[in-house]
Amino acid sequence: MRFMCLTVADTGMGMTPEVMARAFDPFFTTKPIGKGTGLGLSMIYGFASQSGGRVEIESAPGAGTKVHIWLPLYIGEKRPAAQGAARRRSPTEVDLSHLRLLLVEDDVTLRFTLEETLRDRGIHVETAATGSEAMALLADEDRRYDVLMTDVGLPGGVNGRQLADEARARKQHLSVLFMTGYAEQTVFSDQSFDESMQILFKPFTTEMLDEKLNRIVDYVNRRLNN
Incomplete structure (x- = not known):
């Protein structure tokens, strides 16, 4: 299987090996209380895993951080549009105006x-x-x-x-x-x-x-x- 890799990099303070080992743990964060939930990287990890891919972190203290997101690459013909797709449906079939x-x-x-x-x-x-x-x-x-x-x-x-x-x-x-x-x-x-x-x-x-x-x-x- 072939993969596409998306890399996001910064020039910040970087991560220690201890922080990097826990970076994908739900609710783990190095930010002060009330400044972060610790869910960003764990959600990315979950999305990549559910898609059949993976996430890797490359970092060191003082050297910034790179996050590599590997996702399966689809190779094939573009799916034809369904008949009648040109007619737009209303956003919802139920009246929500009273909510x-x-x-x-x-x-x-x-x-x-x-x-x-x-x-x-x-x-x-x-x-x-x-x-x-x-x-x-x-x-x-x-x-x-x-x-x-x-x-x-x-x-x-x-x-x-x-x-x-x-x-x-x-x-x-x-x-x-x-x-x-x-x-x-x-x-x-x-x-x-x-x-x-x-x-x-x-x-x-x-x-x-x-x-x-x-x-x-x-x-x-x-x-x-x-």
């Missing part, structure tokens, strides 16, 4: 992108960057939310699962949509969910997001009609 959603994501770019995507579907969206910010919004009795959409690896000492547990204790009918990377799946290893809770595994497409939203709105509609 009020709280989006919690610390990555600014991803938060903005998701907010715009959700608004395009007619959803009323409010955002927070940390679990603490989200809890302040949830504590406001004048605010009503149908869905909490939260990343699991949040900074500041409160992860997404802890936030969801606290939020549902305040608002029992709140539906939850978790966004989680490969490394964070251990947070849910011993958990079972009812249909009011859904999980999106990163990286995900808009089609995958729509599928989860459709499931949630179906649950919300049935709850409101009972």
